[in-house]
Amino acid sequence: MTRQHGTLYLVPAPLDFGCETQAPVEDVVPLGTLRVAAGLTHWICENAKTARAYLKRIEAVAPLAAPLQAQQFQELPREVHKKGDHAGQFDAKPMLAPALAGHDMGLMSEAGMPAVADPGSSVVKAAHELGLAVAPLSGPVSLLLALAASGLNGQNFAFVGYLPQDAEERTRRIRELEALALRSGQTQLFIETPYRNAVLMQALTQTLQHNTRLAVARGLTLPSASVRCQTVKAWRGQPTAEQERLPAVFAIGR
Template sequence: MSLGRLFLVPTPLDFGVDSSLPITAWLPDATLRSASTLTHWISENAKSTRAFLKRVDAVLPLAAPLQAQQISELPRSAHKKGDHRPDAELDRAARALLAPALQGHDMGLVSEAGMPAVADPGSAVVRAAHALGIEVRPLTGPVSLMLALAASGLNGQQFAFVGYVPQDAAERTQRLKALENTALKLQQAQLLIETPYRNAALLAALVQTLQPGTRLAVAAGLGLPAQAIRSATVADWRQHPGWAGALPLNLPAVFMLGG
C-alpha cells in the first residue's frame, strides 16, 4: 500500500476574528485545492479547523462533508510546552496521529493561524512523518513572522525567533537586555511574540528597557483591516507615546528588535 502524504496547510491570520473576508484573500488557489481534497487532519484546535474547512468549502467543495472530516488534535502538552524538542512520549503520540497516512490517506497538519510548526505546535508530527517515510509537503500561505520581518526594515539576512519572554518584570527586563545585546553584537534581528492581552505590557517594557538607538518594530493584526506596522528607534518611540495606543495590540502581534 502506498503511503499518504502530510500537507502542511497554512490558515488565515485572523484566527477567525474576521471570517467575513473571503479565504481567497489569504490563500492561493493551489493551496485551497489541496486542502479541499483532504479528509484527515491533525489539528492544533479542532473547532478552529472546522471553521477553516467551512471557509474552504465556500470556495471549493470539500472531498467529504464537514461532519465526515476526520480531525485529531495534537496532545495538550504540545500546546503548553511546544513540541520542538525530541520527546519519546510526543513522538509516540505523533506517530499514532499519522496512522491514516500509513494506511494510504493524505493528511493535513493545521494550526489556528499561519503555518503549522512555525511559532506553533506541529514539529513533532513533521519529524515523525520523516521517520516513517511519509512525504511532507508545505503549502503556500501566510507566515506571520516572515511578513512582519519583511515589513520591519530589520536584518532579513540574519534573524532569530525567540518565542515568548518571561512575564515577571525583573526576569523580562533581563531577558530583553540579553536579546538586545545579541541583536547588536551579531547584527541579528530578534523576533518575539506575546499573548495578545499582554502585548501592551511587553511593548511598554521594550520601550523602557532597550537602548535609545536600538530599532524596535511592531506588526499587529497582520492581514486584517486593522493591521498596523511601526518601525523606529527606541528614542523615537519614547518621543511619541501615542504610537503604542494607535496600534491594535489586542490582536496577535510580532515584536522585533535590532540594530
C-alpha cells in the same frame, strides 16, 4: 517510501484567528492551497472546532472532498499546546496511522504555518521517521511578513518565541536579545499573547536603549494591519495601546 502511503500536507491558516474581523480566505491563502486542503479528509490540528471553522471558509471557495461531519480530526494533546513540541518529547507517530494506510493528511495550526511558532514539529518529525512525504503549502507566515516589512536585517535573524512573563526575567531577556542584536546585527523576533501586547510594549520601551530599532507588526493580512519600525526613542513619545489585542510580531535590531 512507497506510494501506498499518504502525504502529510502542512496547511497554513489565515492569521485572523481570534480577531473580530476576518479577511476573505481567498485573499490571504493561495487558491492552490485551498484546493489541496479541500481534497483532504484526515487532519491533525490544535483544535477540531477551529479546524472545522477554517474548512467551512474553504468550502465557500473549493468543494470539500467530504462533508464537515465526515472529516476526521485528531487534536494534538493539551500539553503540546502549553509546552510546545519542538523539543521532540512528544511521539506523534500514532497520529499518522491514516497516512500509513494510504490517506493524505493535513496538519493545521490555528493561524499561520503549522510547526513555525506553533505546534506541529513533532508531527513533521514523525512523518520523516516513518518515511512519509511532507509537503508544505504556500500561505501566510507572520514572522516572515513582519520581518520583510520591518526594514531590519533579513539576512541574519532569529525567532525566539515568547519572552518570560515574570517582569525581572523579561527585562533580563530583553537586554540579552538587544545585546545580541546590536553586537551581531542579527534581528531578534518574538511574539506575545495579544492581551499582553501592551505590557510587553511597555517593557520594551522602558528597557531598550533609545537608538535600538523596534518593529511592531499588528494584525497582518487584516484590513487594519499596521507595521511600524522606528527607534525606541521615537516609540516612547507615542501611545502604545492602539490595536493592543491584535496578533503581533515584535522585532529588534539596528
